[in-house]
Amino acid sequence: MDKTGCKKVEGKNKYQKIEGKLYNYYRYKNEIGKLKATMKNMEKHIKDIEDRIKNAHNYISLDVGIPSVGIGERIQTSSNCISYFERQLEQEVTKLQREKIDKIKRIYKIDRRIRDMESLICEMDYYLSLLDQEDKKIIELKYRYKRSLSYIAMEMSFSNSTVIRKKDRVISKLCI
Structure with missing residues (x-):
């Protein structure tokens, strides 16, 4: 292929890149607002998770068995000296911390995208x-x-060829 053919292909690729940037420009302008709202919502979720971590002891129930089965008090024992309540509390807090970390990672990804x-x-x-x-x-x-x-x-009262010519001229002006 001769040099003029290569230039045509190169020019066509550049033309398509500019068109892609123009489509993305208008799409991004709409999308940024949605992404910022999503970030605010996630930040609110993180604050809720932090509150739940602080008050995790209120969310753990101690229902370990059927209350009518024994007459005496139920004693919890374990080999590592950690009660059922403490294990449940630790599991709940760990789960909430993982959820918080996932939300923070998503916020950073969204922020980078914005x-x-x-x-x-x-x-x-x-x-x-x-x-x-x-x-x-x-x-x-x-x-x-x-x-x-x-x-x-039709909207601008031009012929089709005039619109095509003007659009091509504008795109060539925008060759960045």
């Missing part, structure tokens, strides 16, 4: 700010609202 999204949004905000209103409208209709080129042509 930072990555905000990075792309910031970059694209800059490049889109350089466009005029007509070009912005074409980009918004195509990539935010996912309208067809014929719909955009």
